Amino acid sequence: MSAEKKKERPVVLVTGISGNLGRSLTKLLHRRERIVGIDRRPFLGAPKDVEVFQIDLRKKKAEDVFRRFPVKAVIHMGIMHDPRMSQEEHHSFNVVGTTRILDACARTGVKKVVVLSSANVYGPSPDNSNFLTEDAPLMAASRFSEVRDLIEVDMLAHGFFWRHPELETVILRPVHILGPTIKNAPSNYLRLRHPWVLAGFDPMVQLIHQEDAARAMVEALSPGLRGVYNVVGPGEVPLSSVFRELGRAPVPVPHVLARPLLSLLFRYRLSGFPPPELDHIQFLCNVDGSAWVRDVAWVPRFSMRETIRSVDGEAALGLAAATPP
Amino acid sequence: MEGKPVLENLADEVKRSLRSWTDTLAGERAGALRTLRRPANEFGVDRFGFDVDYLLAAAAPLIWLYKHYFRVETHGIEKVPKGRVLLVANHGGQLPFDGAMVGISMLLEANPPRAVRSMTEKWAATLPFVSTVFARSGQIVGTPENCRRLLEADEAVMVFPEGVRGISKLWPQRYQLQDFGLGFMRLALETATPIVPIGIIGAEEQAPALLNLKPLGKLIGFPALPLTVTPLPLPTKYRLYFGDPLHFTGLPDDEDTELDKKVRVVKSAIQSLLQHGLEERKNVFW
Numbered sequence: 001m002s003a004e005k006k007k008e009r010p011v012v013l014v015t016g017i018s019g020n021l022g023r024s025l026t027k028l029l030h031r032r033e034r035i036v037g038i039d040r041r042p043f044l045g046a047p048k049d050v051e052v053f054q055i056d057l058r059k060k061k062a063e064d065v066f067r068r069f070p071v072k073a074v075i076h077m078g079i080m081h082d083p084r085m086s087q088e089e090h091h092s093f094n095v096v097g098t099t100r101i102l103d104a105c106a107r108t109g110v111k112k113v114v115v116l117s118s119a120n121v122y123g124p125s126p127d128n129s130n131f132l133t134e135d136a137p138l139m140a141a142s143r144f145s146e147v148r149d150l151i152e153v154d155m156l157a158h159g160f161f162w163r164h165p166e167l168e169t170v171i172l173r174p175v176h177i178l179g180p181t182i183k184n185a186p187s188n189y190l191r192l193r194h195p196w197v198l199a200g201f202d203p204m205v206q207l208i209h210q211e212d213a214a215r216a217m218v219e220a221l222s223p224g225l226r227g228v229y230n231v232v233g234p235g236e237v238p239l240s241s242v243f244r245e246l247g248r249a250p251v252p253v254p255h256v257l258a259r260p261l262l263s264l265l266f267r268y269r270l271s272g273f274p275p276p277e278l279d280h281i282q283f284l285c286n287v288d289g290s291a292w293v294r295d296v297a298w299v300p301r302f303s304m305r306e307t308i309r310s311v312d313g314e315a316a317l318g319l320a321a322a323t324p325p
Numbered sequence: 326m327e328g329k330p331v332l333e334n335l336a337d338e339v340k341r342s343l344r345s346w347t348d349t350l351a352g353e354r355a356g357a358l359r360t361l362r363r364p365a366n367e368f369g370v371d372r373f374g375f376d377v378d379y380l381l382a383a384a385a386p387l388i389w390l391y392k393h394y395f396r397v398e399t400h401g402i403e404k405v406p407k408g409r410v411l412l413v414a415n416h417g418g419q420l421p422f423d424g425a426m427v428g429i430s431m432l433l434e435a436n437p438p439r440a441v442r443s444m445t446e447k448w449a450a451t452l453p454f455v456s457t458v459f460a461r462s463g464q465i466v467g468t469p470e471n472c473r474r475l476l477e478a479d480e481a482v483m484v485f486p487e488g489v490r491g492i493s494k495l496w497p498q499r500y501q502l503q504d505f506g507l508g509f510m511r512l513a514l515e516t517a518t519p520i521v522p523i524g525i526i527g528a529e530e531q532a533p534a535l536l537n538l539k540p541l542g543k544l545i546g547f548p549a550l551p552l553t554v555t556p557l558p559l560p561t562k563y564r565l566y567f568g569d570p571l572h573f574t575g576l577p578d579d580e581d582t583e584l585d586k587k588v589r590v591v592k593s594a595i596q597s598l599l600q601h602g603l604e605e606r607k608n609v610f611w
Contacts, residue, residue, distance in 0.1 A: 236374070238368065
């Protein structure tokens, strides 16, 4: 088998491939690289040259994939962000899953690991500098304890980076990812017709298009590249300008009322946003992406307007261009 | 666009009328104000959220105060060098009109006009409206990283090393400089930035306070709660004395005692500007 394995074309293993970001990544990468995916969810309409295994990352079967294929690189984005999932399940999936994947990488001679974390690990706060660098402390859980597993994943990867210098580990912390098919909190929030805003607060926000985020993961595969990187899209924009661009009518809510009100709505499942998410529309959580720009000559493809409008789908983009302002 | 919210229209309207008020008040300086450097993106703000047009609108009432209420007089503003510079001044008067008046003086009297970026208390970032107005008019939460970035971008940055200890001074402590933080000196050394000391006369008498209910303030989340004798600041006459630029060299991560020596040079420069100003004036109000 090992003789056969040697002859085989090396593989880029992608965890969490069936998500919308995973699909963007697949589209970009599958003509250049041989891709094998792992996900609990099925990947409907996967390209023919992509093999997807429907398994749980925590299961031994996931490890078998490493034995079956000559894996040269792993892109680990099988990280769950679902505020409705039980804390225990969330934590176990993310932390145990990441541990297993990293272990497998170290044991099977993988050359490159890319872990998709997020700029949210720093956490929004009134004390934040306007642009946080990669060495800023990861404070997100101090105000929003439900995200501590996401921080743990980032730190696990960071620990792995130091313990295994023979591997090239890249940890990416992109800013809020938006896109026509993305269903994360920021995209969902921007899709609301009458989104809440906190009266008198209009923080600068950083956004990145899903395809730019996928491109960043592809860039991270470049040989020789290693380290922790904030990944910034086309820049910073006031939240109010984002809504202006989208033609939304935001509802200003006093911040002292917003928290209790939202926790009530969240508890009774009338809102999908956990109350600590309000920090993101009240305080800054912007990062300095200059290290990434310097090391991979990063230029996002999508302008700020295109990125913002992407939440309404590609159709809206064409329509908006056709109608005069 | 149809369905543009009423509030937004109103805000735009207010902004427009304030902007024309600024032009009226500025008189022959109106043209110069239009030449202000604007490193803005397609949404009209810089990376920090500073919007030059917003500043010129928000400045209108402050320009009025500058000209007609505090009747600000400046001395030596031409000493402020081009490029990066730290403006370091005494702080007082409960409300930060001292910072605002230095900012307006740099708009109205400096050649060419410059937008001063102040380092604000972190507390300001937690306040509705205040946080937004500050950010849009170029005032930034005072973290060392923010200050470093602005200086590296060759901005004029205003700092009050006395901080809250300064602004909440009680009446008997007026014009007595409180302890200076060392942070600004570290940044000046790191970025090779000249320091212009400024003595501000007038602000420290605008709102006499005899008592600071700090514990009660803490309870409602205020860093200080001085009880002032008058509900509004008094129309004291402001005099701004700009000193000669001070250049320091040394290690930014030197021991505190070494940094403190340099800070004391700045402090005594401000103290002597204050002394000179206080001796020169005949009256608090004119």
